[in-house]
Amino acid sequence: MTDTVVREHAAPLSPKEFASDQEVRWCPGCGDYAILKAMQKTLSEIGARREDTVFVSGIGCAARFPYYMSTYGFHTIHGRAPAIATGVKLANPALDVWVIGGDGDMLSIGGNHTLHAIRRNVDLQLILFNNEIYGLTKGQYSPTSRRGTRSPSTPGGSLDAPLHPGPFVLGAGARFFARAVDVQQPQLVHALTRAHAHSGAALVEVLQNCVVFNDGVFDHITARESASDAQVHVEHGRPLRFGKDGTRGLRFDPRTMRLEVVTIGANGVGEDDVLVHDQTNRVLATLLAAMEPPDFPVAMGVLYDDPAPTYDAEVEQEMQRALEAPGDVAELLNSGRTWMVIE
């Protein structure tokens, strides 16, 4: 039932043509606006068709996203978007399906579905809006909130350790993981484009600022003055260097099996000592994904991209093979042991 409609080659749509006629209802200054713009730009750049594009979301601020897109959209229930999106792909794998959710939606109530969509490798783009807080329910701490987060439900500071999305999804068998910042549009568009190009489950973690309940929670990573030291932009085949003048880098210490931050030219460290990024190296991706301040920069860009056969494509192949000899209902009812009763 792969409904591929043959169409005339059409000119790519502009970003604006991917906006719906609905008034956007996020708080003024919310990082979601920037992500929405980046998504519309991405779809335009990749030449997406509105009719073939589906946005599926769960519940939360981020999950309102589909209403603001002019594509097909399904705003579902809390945490279940990856499961619903999986069903969409099982019915019609030709559709291009994006899953939108926040940290509560995709990692708390829906953590199980995120895990299984990823380990099954369903061909979905999962865009995680991580603002480390529950916004729509007015500011409770979330599964990605740092320890000690004060919120209406944790007035004395949260006690539980946060979940790190990168190591979580890589541990679940993800074949693609990228990270970007809401307002760093070129990098975000790049990450979304790469996620789209990747065949299989591709999760992009977007560090997204909640201006009302968790404002500035990523400032130490994203602030203009500190970003160059707090972020390392990874690129396949390029050395893992960062810092204002690019003199800092990441080196692997085989004795401790850990990454370390080095300065080129100091303590006998040469350019060749810095690791070169390999997007197909899961171990490296996992080490990079786990890096956090203050000892390490946060890794941005495509940390891991190593495609494997997708679940929906394999299901479809199995179906097409079976349908080469389509079943007949009469034949089905008459199969097995039957007998005639005669008057």
Place this chain on the structure above:
Amino acid sequence: MSASVTPTPTANPPRPREPREAVVIRFAGDSGDGMQLTGSQFTLETALAGNDLATFPNFPAEIRAPVGTTFGVSSFQIHFGSQQVRSAGDELDVLVAMNPAAFKVHVRDVRPGGLVVVDSATFTERNLARAGYEGNPLENGAAAAVRTMPLDISRLTLDAVRELGLSQKEALRCRNMWALGLMLWMYGRDRDATVAWLNRKFARSPVIAQANVAALNAGHAFGETAELSGSMTGYAVPRAALEPGLYRTVTGTEALAWGLVAGARAAGIARVVLGSYPITPASPLLHVLAGLRRHGVVTFQAEDEIAAVCAAIGAAYAGALGVTSSSGPGIALKMEAIGLALAAELPLVVVNSQRGGPSTGLPTKTEQSDLFQAVYGRNADAPLPVIAAATPSDCFEVAIEAVRLATRYMTPVMLLTDGYLANAAEPWRVPDTDALPSLPVRYRTESGGFQPYLRDDRTLARAWVKPGTPGLEHRIGGLERSFETGHISYDPENHHRMTMVRAAKIDGIADDIPAQRVEVGASRGALAVVGWGSTYGPIRNAVERVRADGLEVSHIHLRHIHPFPRNLGALLAGFDRILVPEMNNGQLATILRARFLVNAEGLNRVAGVPFRVAEVVDAIRARVGGASA
């Protein structure tokens, strides 16, 4: 009788068999003794012999409980006869008990004077103690009301397979086939289908196949020989006068799966997507549908019940027939998502194979206690159609009806079956597929004037649009939406209006279903016995029995429970009394009382097993008089 009878060939003609109109046999043993396979094969041979029949497989939740314990006993009951058979039978004519535990659990169900065949070799001190016996019930008169026939089935089986060089353990695993052979002889059934089945099943280990066939033949030969010595009687159960046609046996699970496929075909839907998570007793539906790829069925074993229903909803959104299947606890988990399908107005078939509850309850036992859950069990005002299957073969038609309602009204439909229907088998006259209804769905493709929640004037259903259709891009979801545009709306009047239109859409289905008919009896009278689901057989038998004694009693059996057929209230008003037998604590009775302000009285039995006909008969007589049976 002696256990040492050895079959010897003879040329003497056999005595004529004693005729019987109907017989109930139960095979019982350890859960590893192969009782379900034994019963299934006896069922097949009986169906091929032309009898009508009903079966009742009953097994523990434990896969292999400790050997010899009463809680590990598995059984398979079959009721067959030369008349229409509608229930699995109240009392046993024959019990085959493979060990003391099976004897202990089941002997109480044998009618006075009934036959109990036991494997005497298993009645050791150790096994008796394990079953909780202090003495040997075969010797101490504890089972005096029944005719016990102790046979050393273990040794006779070992003898039969000796030449094949199996280990003792392997050889003893053929005991069930020996017992089956004996029963097939006793009721004059063929063995051909069973031999063919054994050869297929053990195609990779021909020695095991040979051993099973040898045991089967030995049991059969034992009967022949014993008859000659006058120690055993053969019976004949004449063919039933079934409607002419092509027949097969079918379980509720098979009929349901095939009905879903037939329904999708009738609707012109190319793909069925089943989202399911394993749960007793619903898993067999997943298994059967998993084998129907050639019929366009994708089966998705999800990570949990919620993902299972959500995948089905996603598939429905994308234009496939979304189906999810579970049992009570799993349905509870799915309910929020079913509310989404209802609010988003997407077609979805939800199958609930009910089991004993609450909570984990009795996973392998049957019950009808999810009716409230089906009708009312969602947050908010959230009506959806609820339909129920009455018999294994009825599952076929009810599945087609579920597809029809779901797609015509763009709504989730709850289809209720239960553990009994899922596993029970009966002969089924294979329907003519050319005569099946045509229920084509129409996916909207024209974009002019489109709004996602514009409704059909008659059905009040919105249009079904497949993503991928140019010009019809739209957004739907669980938030309340404007009646006019489908955009998010918090307007108070709009919410009221939407609540009412959702209710009116489902209520309108009452005009699109057949008027409620009376199964047996007049449409007015002293008492109506009103049932739903798998109580059909016992109620029907009970009503026929009391009517034969001249009582003015009718049987009404509901397929459509929400909404009810339009005439149901008027129909019930024509009876002085209303009795509602249910395997729950009075759920349909409560709904009938609330809906029609009638004095519906419950006959409630929640024991994990189907009603006995006599229980229903007694309840009827207690209300409208007449001597007890």
